[in-house]
Structure formats: structure tokens, C-alpha cells
Amino acid sequence: MYIVQIASECAPVIKAGGLGDVVYGLSRELGIRGHGVEIILPKYDCMRYDHIWGMHNAYRDLEVPWDGGAINCSVDCGWVHGQLCFFIEPHSSDDFFNRGCYYGCLDDHMRFAFFSKAALEFLLKTNKCPDVIHCHDWQTGLVPVMLYEIYQYHGLENQRVCYTIHNFKHQGIAGANLLEVAGLYRQEYYYDIDRLGDDQNATAINLMKGGIVYSNYINTVSPHHAWEARFTEVGCGLGHTLHKHQHKFGGILNGIDYNVWNPEVDRYIPYHYSQDNLEEKLKNKKALRERLWLGHSQKPIVCYIGRLDDQKGVHLVHHAIYYAQNRGAQFVLLGSATEPGINDHFWHEKQHLNNSPDCHIEIGFNEELAHLIYAGADMIVVPSNYEPCGLTQMIGLKYGTVPIVRGVGGLVNTVFDRDYDQNKPPEERNGYVFYQTDNQALESALDRAIDLWYKKPKEFRKLVIQGMEYDYSWNHPGAQYVGIYDYIRHK
Numbered sequence: 001m002y003i004v005q006i007a008s009e010c011a012p013v014i015k016a017g018g019l020g021d022v023v024y025g026l027s028r029e030l031g032i033r034g035h036g037v038e039i040i041l042p043k044y045d046c047m048r049y050d051h052i053w054g055m056h057n058a059y060r061d062l063e064v065p066w067d068g069g070a071i072n073c074s075v076d077c078g079w080v081h082g083q084l085c086f087f088i089e090p091h092s093s094d095d096f097f098n099r100g101c102y103y104g105c106l107d108d109h110m111r112f113a114f115f116s117k118a119a120l121e122f123l124l125k126t127n128k129c130p131d132v133i134h135c136h137d138w139q140t141g142l143v144p145v146m147l148y149e150i151y152q153y154h155g156l157e158n159q160r161v162c163y164t165i166h167n168f169k170h171q172g173i174a175g176a177n178l179l180e181v182a183g184l185y186r187q188e189y190y191y192d193i194d195r196l197g198d199d200q201n202a203t204a205i206n207l208m209k210g211g212i213v214y215s216n217y218i219n220t221v222s223p224h225h226a227w228e229a230r231f232t233e234v235g236c237g238l239g240h241t242l243h244k245h246q247h248k249f250g251g252i253l254n255g256i257d258y259n260v261w262n263p264e265v266d267r268y269i270p271y272h273y274s275q276d277n278l279e280e281k282l283k284n285k286k287a288l289r290e291r292l293w294l295g296h297s298q299k300p301i302v303c304y305i306g307r308l309d310d311q312k313g314v315h316l317v318h319h320a321i322y323y324a325q326n327r328g329a330q331f332v333l334l335g336s337a338t339e340p341g342i343n344d345h346f347w348h349e350k351q352h353l354n355n356s357p358d359c360h361i362e363i364g365f366n367e368e369l370a371h372l373i374y375a376g377a378d379m380i381v382v383p384s385n386y387e388p389c390g391l392t393q394m395i396g397l398k399y400g401t402v403p404i405v406r407g408v409g410g411l412v413n414t415v416f417d418r419d420y421d422q423n424k425p426p427e428e429r430n431g432y433v434f435y436q437t438d439n440q441a442l443e444s445a446l447d448r449a450i451d452l453w454y455k456k457p458k459e460f461r462k463l464v465i466q467g468m469e470y471d472y473s474w475n476h477p478g479a480q481y482v483g484i485y486d487y488i489r490h491k
């Protein structure tokens with residue numbers, strides 16, 4: 001099969017969070033399975049050019065119809081760790097992708113609507129005829145809409161679309177002028193509640209809803225979150241739409257790329273290890289302490305790695321920093337916040353704890369440091385309010401870093417409580433799970449983990465190994481996606 005992914009991120013060249021990991025890891029897995037895969041991305045000025053090999057111009061003068069005229073684009077192409085990627089660069093005064101950031105601009109809807117249109121125009125002009133177009137999140141929600149309403153009449157009539165939702169919270173809510181600018185002229189038609197009309201705001205269109213309505217298959221990134229999205233408030237108002245389209249909606253658990261996230265081969269950690277030589281993990285712990293100026297003591301290290309926003313349960317992250325230290329652990333946090341209030345809060349904490357030998361707070365995005373933290377820490381906390389899949393707990397497992405998670409979304413599908421899980425025998429349990437959002441819930445799980453580390457080190461080591469034995473590679477999810485592509489091609 002020939003698959004084209006259209007996305008706003010692809011790790012490590014463009015990565016703001018888990019979406020980038022998934023686009024890269026899934027593409028690689030599909031390639032291993034013998035499928036042809038290409039990835040279309042925006043050409044951001046701030047992407048990591050050092051991860052692109054053989055960048056060259058692939059197409060000049062791509063004229064993308066826009067706002068009654070056209071925007072001239074060029075398309076560059078290069079390999080990102082073996083994956084063929086096309087980068088679209090519009091030349092206009094809007095400077096859509098020369099903003100020094102991936103997201104967070106006032107005209108994000110316009111930027112990504114334009115990108116969606118440009119990606120389709122590129123497929124059309126270059127006579128690329130993928131069997132499946134795979135889009136992700138609100139940024140590319142308009143791709144299936146424009147494919148069905150415009151581009152199938154120009155020649156893209158055999159393409160099927162799989163649409164993956166990584167986060168229901170951001171849906172791309174826009175006004176009528178976006179439709180007009182993008183060439184979707186019949187406003188009342190698109191405003192229909194069964195098409196793009198937003199359920200909460202009658203004057204707005206919802207790009208993610210468009211993705212759901214128009215795609216041949218939609219999925220979110222874990223089975224449990226697929227259920228939550230339909231039946232609880234985490235569907236953020238799209239539960240009804242998902243219910244209507246339930247025949248083409250499912251949950252596929254993400255994988256982890258074990259070529260990138262694997263302590264046996266990780267190029268960013270000083271000492272490689274596996275479950276057979278865990279003493280090497282201890283050396284990484286020492287290296288982490290040296291790197292972050294932490295004291296060398298007989299204490300476990302608890303870490304948090306991730307975006308700092310409401311989704312991630314920041315109030316519990318904050319509490320974990322202090323509670324873990326009170327319980328005789330060290331704490332390392334690596335995170336970045338886009339919301340100014342949360343950012344200020346953690347900067348304040350950082351200054352407050354600056355001289356502590358038992359805590360280090362690193363604010364910003366640092367891929368290399370993340371690897372060392374996964375390798376050097378003993379436990380990782382993931383106290384999310386909601387979590388469609390969650391990659392950090394799966395990476396933690398692979399690195400022998402015991403996850404302590406809140407039982408929501410994909411965390412439920414991947415972490416099984418050592419003491420209480422009823423569905424797994426003790427030898428298949430791999431971490432700690434709590435359910436409520438209050439401090440006591442987190443404390444009880446942290447207590448159990450830290451107690452085991454201090455009082456029963458052999459048992460703790462056993463738990464570490466049981467976690468490392470889990471296979472959360474792309475192997476299984478890759479097969480599931482291929483099954484879906486096949487299904488929508490032949491439907």
C-alpha cells in the first residue's frame with residue numbers, strides 16, 4: 001500500500017509532544033511492513049534541520065488557491081531518520097510557518113487550513129495517488145473535507161482517509177471566513193450541524209468535527225479513551241458526533257519506537273542496559289545526578305516529563321515534587337508550559353528549589369535530557385486529568401522506570417497496579433495506579449512505590465523487570481492500522 005501522512009509534527013524534526021512521536025514511529029513501522037510511506041509537513045523556520053538528511057527542492061511554483069487568489073509555495077524534500085518527508089513552504093506576507101513556533105499564533109486556524117489545502121494540492125499536482133491519506137488532530141481536519149468536496153472532482157477520487165485524534169481538547173474552532181478563504185463557498189451547507197457546524201457555538205465551525213464526519217475511519221489513541229470520548233465529558237462536546245459515526249470509530253493504542261526509545265541502543269544515554277544488567281541503569285542515575293547537580297545519596301529518583309498544562313494534572317505534579325521529597329526521594333521535572341500562569345508557577349518553583357540537592361526543575365523542551373531522565377530515574381509520575389494514550393509511562397516501562405499513573409485513558413490500558421490489579425496475575429503487573437484527583441490519592445500510590453523501593457528492593461527490582469518485559473512497540477498497533485487501511489480501501 002501507498003500511504004501519505006499529513007501532519008503538523010514528525011519527531012524528531014518537528015516535535016511539540018506525543019503527536020510527533022506517533023507520526024514518525026507509525027510511518028517507520030509501516031515501512032518495515034513493506035508499505036510505501038511519505039509524510040507531508042509544514043516547513044517551519046524553527047524545526048530541527050539537523051535531523052534532515054539530503055534536503056533538496058522537490059517542487060517549485062505550487063500555486064495553492066487561497067482567499068480568491070493563490071499563494072505560491074515551494075516544496076522541499078528530505079529524509080528524517082529514514083522517513084521521506086515533504087516540507088511545504090508558502091511564500092506570502094502571512095509568513096505562515098516563519099513564526100519561531102509550531103503553534104500558539106492567533107491565526108493558527110488559517111495556518112493549518114492553508115497547510116491542509118496545500119498538501120492536497122501537492123498530491124494533485126505531482127500525480128501522487130496514495131491508497132490512504134492518514135491525517136492527525138484538528139490541524140488536518142479539513143483534509144478529508146476538501147478531498148471529498150473539492151479534490152475528488154479534480155482527480156483525487158480514489159483516496160481514503162484515516163483520521164487519528166490525539167487530543168479532543170483542541171478542536172480548531174473557527175469562523176465563517178475560514179471556509180470562504182479555503183474555497184469552501186456554500187456556508188450554510190458547511191454550517192450544518194451534521195457537517196462542520198459546532199455543537200456549542202452556532203456561529204462557529206469545528207475542524208475536528210469535519211475530520212470525523214468526512215473521514216472513512218476515525219480513531220483515537222487507546223481503547224479506553226475511545227470509550228471515554230463517547231460517553232464522558234473528555235469528548236469535549238464531540239461525544240454525540242462520535243456516537244453518530246460509531247460504525248467507523250475505534251481506539252488503537254499507540255506504540256513506542258524501540259529504535260529511538262530503548263536503553264539498549266539509546267544514543268543519548270551514557271550507559272546502555274537491559275533487564276540483564278540493571279547495574280548499568282544505576283550508572284545513568286549517577287550521570288543524571290551529576291548533570292543536574294543533585295546530591296549523591298541512597299534515595300530513589302521520581303521524575304515527571306511532559307507538557308505542563310491542565311490535561312496533565314499540574315496540581316498533582318506540583319504536589320508530587322514536595323511529597324516525594326518528604327518521603328525521602330529526589331524529584332526531577334522536565335516540562336514546558338504554553339499557558340503563562342502555569343509557566344510562571346513552575347518558574348517560581350524552580351527558583352524556590354534552586355539550591356535543593358534533592359530536586360531539579362528544568363523548564364523547556366529538551367529531547368536529549370528527556371532520554372537521560374528516563375534512564376536515570378526510578379519512578380515516573382503521570383497524574384493526568386485525562387490522557388488519550390500517554391507515551392511517557394510506556395517509555396518509562398521500557399527504561400525500567402516504574403510508572404505511577406492516574407487510571408484514565410490509555411494509562412488504564414498500559415499500567416497495571418502491583419498491589420490491586422484484578423485482571424493481571426502478580427507477575428504481569430508493572431506499576432501503580434490511583435484514581436481520584438486529590439493529593440491523598442497520589443500520595444497513597446507514591447507511598448506504596450517508595451516504600452517498596454526502600455523496604456523490599458528485590459521486589460522493586462522484580463517490578464522493574466516485569467515492566468521492561470512488556471512489548472509496547474509499534475508491532476501490534478502497526479498491524480491494526482494496516483487492517484484499517486485495508487478495510488477502508490476495499491469498503
Ligand SMILES: Nc1ncnc2c1ncn2[C@@H]1O[C@H](COP(=O)(O)OP(=O)(O)O[C@H]2O[C@H](CO)[C@@H](O)[C@H](O)[C@H]2O)[C@@H](O)[C@H]1O
Binds near residue numbers: 016018335364365391
Ligand atoms: N519538555 C520536554 N522535553 C523533552 N521531551 C518532552 C517534553 N515534554 C514532553 N516530551 C516528550 O513528548 C512526548 C509526550 O508524550 P505524551 O503522550 O505526553 O503526549 P502529548 O500529551 O503531548 O500528546 C497527545 O498525543 C499523544 C500521542 O498520541 C498521546 O499519547 C497523548 O495522550 C496525547 O495527549 C514524549 O515523548 C515525551 O518524552
